[in-house]
Amino acid sequence: MGLLDGLSNMGLGKLEGAEIFEEEKKPAAPAAPAAKPKEEAPFDEASVLFDKSVTCPVCDFKYTYRAVRTGKARLLGQDPDLRPKYDKFDPGKYDVVVCPKCGYGTLTKYLGPLPAAQVKLLKEGISGRVRGIANTPILTYDDSIQRYQLALASSIVKRARDSEKAYVCLKMGWTIRGKRENVPIDAPDYDEKISQLNADENEALKAAYDGFISARQKEQFPIAGMDEVTLDYLLAVLAARFGQFDTAQKMISGILMNKAANSRIKDRARDLKEMVLEQMKMKGEFS
Numbered sequence: 001m002g003l004l005d006g007l008s009n010m011g012l013g014k015l016e017g018a019e020i021f022e023e024e025k026k027p028a029a030p031a032a033p034a035a036k037p038k039e040e041a042p043f044d045e046a047s048v049l050f051d052k053s054v055t056c057p058v059c060d061f062k063y064t065y066r067a068v069r070t071g072k073a074r075l076l077g078q079d080p081d082l083r084p085k086y087d088k089f090d091p092g093k094y095d096v097v098v099c100p101k102c103g104y105g106t107l108t109k110y111l112g113p114l115p116a117a118q119v120k121l122l123k124e125g126i127s128g129r130v131r132g133i134a135n136t137p138i139l140t141y142d143d144s145i146q147r148y149q150l151a152l153a154s155s156i157v158k159r160a161r162d163s164e165k166a167y168v169c170l171k172m173g174w175t176i177r178g179k180r181e182n183v184p185i186d187a188p189d190y191d192e193k194i195s196q197l198n199a200d201e202n203e204a205l206k207a208a209y210d211g212f213i214s215a216r217q218k219e220q221f222p223i224a225g226m227d228e229v230t231l232d233y234l235l236a237v238l239a240a241r242f243g244q245f246d247t248a249q250k251m252i253s254g255i256l257m258n259k260a261a262n263s264r265i266k267d268r269a270r271d272l273k274e275m276v277l278e279q280m281k282m283k284g285e286f287s
């Protein structure tokens with residue numbers, strides 16, 4: 001499947017095969033090992049959400065979206081690629097919103113007024129063609145992934161900066177991972193589902209990687225809210241994931257030599273360096 005597959009069901013069929021960064025496609029990296037699915041704890045997700053009002057910057061429609069109450073999500077830790085992990089639920093599902101009238105989608109981080117030129121592009125490319133976006137009390141993973149797809153489509157249509165498109169892809173990849181982690185072990189076609197979700201996650205993260213590499217060359221820091229050390233660490237993790245060991249090593253060396261990098265990120269960079277060397281040995285790329 002492609003990152004934008006399913007958009008035709010939502011009225012945006014023309015965007016299904018759109019190029020995100022206008023780059024040559026490379027073969028997908030092998031799927032990451034499946035994580036153990038967790039038991040679903042009884043938890044009332046709606047109780048930590050509230051309705052937030054917004055005026056769509058494209059069509060001026062006023063609508064509400066579900067947002068997470070501050071302080072209601074308890075951080076448990078972070079995956080190596082900086083994805084935060086929370087207790088009981090996944091607030092990242094709510095970091096993307098779509099206007100139910102015109103279909104303009106964006107990360108809440110980028111919600112705000114748009115230049116007239118982008119409004120024009122969105123009116124021509126998206127407006128009125130999106131259907132099926134309802135304001136539900138809670139978002140399932142599928143609801144959220146669909147919104148991320150629409151946000152990616154909007155970011156392509158409005159010709160957003162590479163960092164914004166990359167960040168949408170990164171967060172979409174994390175959301176797909178959340179869905180994979182929550183597939184019940186007794187689900188029908190469990191293995192197939194897991195391997196499809198792994199492939200989808202890889203596709204999203206590879207797009208994020210390509211976009212951030214490009215953004216790093218063209219944009220000023222902070223990039224998608226990240227300083228140089230944080231972005232380079234993320235790029236090193238993603239480069240290692242996709243077997244681009246030279247890039248991973250270059251980013252890691254940069255972090256270890258950077259006086260602005262704190263000892264915590266340097267420790268993580270050192271751990272990553274070990275892992276990259278192990279992987280290179282296994283693949284016979286180490287001399």
Ligand SMILES: [Zn+2]
Binds near residue numbers: 060
């Ligand atoms: Zn709108």
